[in-house]
Amino acid sequence: MTAVEVARHDQQQALDLFNELLQLLPDSLQVRYNYALMLEKTGQQTEALQQYRLLFEQAPDYGKAAIGYARMLERHSCYVQAVEVLRQAVTLSADLPEIAAALGNSLVMAGKAEAALLWYGIALSGNRYDRTVVSNFLYTTLMVTEISPVTLMSEAVLLAGNIGLVENLYKQAAWLEELTGQKIVSLHKQLARHLGYAENSFHAGGTVEPGRIRIGYISADLYTHPVGFFLEGVVQNHDRNHWEVFIFAPYADRDRLTQKLKTSVEHWILLDDSDRQGALIRIRECNLAIAIDMAGHTGGNYLDLFAQRLAPVQIAWGGYPATTGLFTMDYIVADPIALPRSDEIQYSEKPLRLPYDYVSFSPPEEAPLPGPLPALSTGYLTFGSFNTVQKLSGATIRLWSKILRAVPDSRLLLKARGFDDPLVCVDFWEQFAAEGIDKNRISFEGYSPRVCLLEAYQKVDISLDPVPYQGGVTVLESLWMGVPTLVLQGNRSGFVRHAESHLMSVGLGDWIFTSQEEYLAKAVAVSRNLRQLAELRAGLRQQMAASAICDTFGFTRDLEAAYERAWQECCGENIP
Structure with missing residues (x-):
């Protein structure tokens, strides 16, 4: 049997065992929890959901049951219900840090990043050594401009009667x-040090075959995901005479893009996420010269391993729009727009600037044609955003509401996985209603495979970029589908301004604005000149295809030159 078949066989045996134990000990919470967990691990999602629900209803103060039940609700796109389960549990269970962290996760998926940040903070106050919570907390700070009084009061009211938790929230x-940007950067550096992310004396040898330098890309996102898209063109174009390329991932086969990446590299190394020391040893055994992190503080990251140093040179690229806070992360790949020189002081990493955009874009083969401008047939302008719900901050809702008020007949299409939950849609309708926007002007769509997501742009005239967290691949896909994006210039130092970089690369710098007033004025002006917008749409794909951002070969040469500079600096050689 293969390793996968052995694992499945072992899981089925464990499930049979717990089934027998359940007959003997029907009232044991631990046995019932383990039975539900094994159902989940063996892919029996509906049965697992039912078992977790029954266990939670019987023992709402049993933290593991609440967390398991919420996790299964999330997998069934019931994000708001998951939040409600964990809100009930957090006031009853002694497992406060674990439940607070899970509640933060559910709130993020329900589009409540401000509230999530409060609960991640509570989880950290109980356990600052949980690397997953630290990263979730730091990543969420990028999406939030403030903890509004309304958010704080709403959370406090829901905890009425639990004075201790209310005090903790405040x-x-x-x-x-x-x-501010400076505060968030400080949190990144502070928590990184608190977790023991510090320089140590280990250096991998970096010994390679004559003339070849070993580099390794490390990420859990090497599938149909922005990180996978960024890496796609690079691994195909690496100069194999000079570079020996490794990829490290927690799976060997996830989707078509995973397979494409796997066939493009010499070495695909499988990591066991549950064995961190084993993963550390496995990567070090490959004797890399350069280790490249493509996750930052996003889910499934390996920063705890980078903190212990995996290679003489460690570089962050493409996975996180801010500093990692790690002083063992030597460099960050950037460009003059995404990371201006004035922001360098905010980074633990030294910038490796490329001449154009800091990423490249491989045009999706399955992309349909952009089609004509929808407004010419609908009679009204349709704005759109396909960014994740957690990016749609209160500041974003207020800004976009100003546009909808200024262009009275316009509509807004929001598309993201979070909108698979009807209750999330209701919540966003209410937020827009509070700004005076009729619900009939806002429509929602949930998750779609990439080709369907791209097709949805055929219904959009202009894309809107959220604040303060700019879009990345979302902007690139929109441009490829002929839809320009309105972008508000970032005003928080220490954050990668990727949307601005992408627009500049394609020649649409006049769609970047320094103030909300300019942003709003552009939306109004474009709505009054549909012919010009239609002309832009008709030629935008060709314009983008001819730009540097779609030159994956040239980009890879620039990226390799940056790697070479970093390696020479490490080796103490003079850089030409």
Whole structure:
């Protein structure tokens, strides 16, 4: 049997065992929980959901049951219900840090990043050594401009009667007051040090075959995901005479893009996420010269391993739009727009600037044609955003509402996985209603495979970029589908301004604005000149295809030159 078949056989045996134990000990919470967990691990999602639900209803103060039940609800796109389960549990269970962290996760998926940040803070106050919570907390700070009084009061009201938790919420809100760029960068560096992310004396040898330098890309996102898209063109174009390329991932076969990446590299190394020391040893055994992190503080990251140093040179690229806070991360790949020189002081990493965009874009083969401008047939302008719900901050809702008020007949299409939950849609309708926008002007769509997502742009005239967290691949896909994106220039130092970089690369710098007033004025002006917008749409794909961002071969040469500079600096050689 293969390793996968052995694992499945072992899981089925364990499930049979717990089934027998359940007959003997029907009232044991631990046995019932383990039975539900094994159902989940063996892919029996509906049965697992039912078992977790029954266990939670019987023992709502049993933290593991609440977390398991919420996790299964999330997999069934019931994000708001998951939040409600964990809100009930957090006031009853002694497992406060674990439930607070799970509640933060559910709130993020329900589009409540501000509230999530409060609960991540509570989880951290109970356990600052949980690397997953630290990363979730730091990543969420990028999406939030403030903890609004309304958010704080709403959370506090839901905890009425639990004075201790209410006091803790207010304590977190005070700690997170004024989420400026400098404050968020400081949190990144502070928590990285607190977790023991410090320089040590280990250096991999970096010994390679004559004339070849070993580089390794490390990420859990090498599938149909922005990171996978960024890496796609690079691994195909690496100069194999000079570079020996490794990829490290927690799976060997996830989707078509995974397979494409796997066939494009010499070495695909499988990592066991549950064995961190084993993963550390496995990567070090490959004797890399350069280790490239493509996750930052996003889910499934390996920063705890980078903190212990995997290679003489460690570089962050493409996975996180800010500093990692790790002083063992030597460099970050950037460009003059995404990371201006004035922001360098905010980074733990030294910038490796490329001449154009800091990423490249491989045009999706399955992309349909952009089609004509929808407004010419509908009679009204349709704005759109296909960014994740957690990016749609209160500041974003207020800004976009101004546009909808200024262009009275316009509509807004929001498309993201979070909108698979009808209750999330209701919540966003209510947020827009509070700004005076009729619900009939806002429509929602949930998750779609990439080809269907691209087709949805045929219904959009202009894309809107959220604040403060700019879009990345979302902007690139929109441009490829002929839809320009309105972007508000970032005003928080220490954050990669990727949307601005992408627009500049394609020659649409006049769609970047320094103030909300300019942003709003552009939306109004474009709505009054549909002919010009239609002309832009008709030629935008060709314009993008001819730009540097779609030159994956040239980009890879520039990226390799940056790697070479970093390696020479490490080796103490003079850089030409």
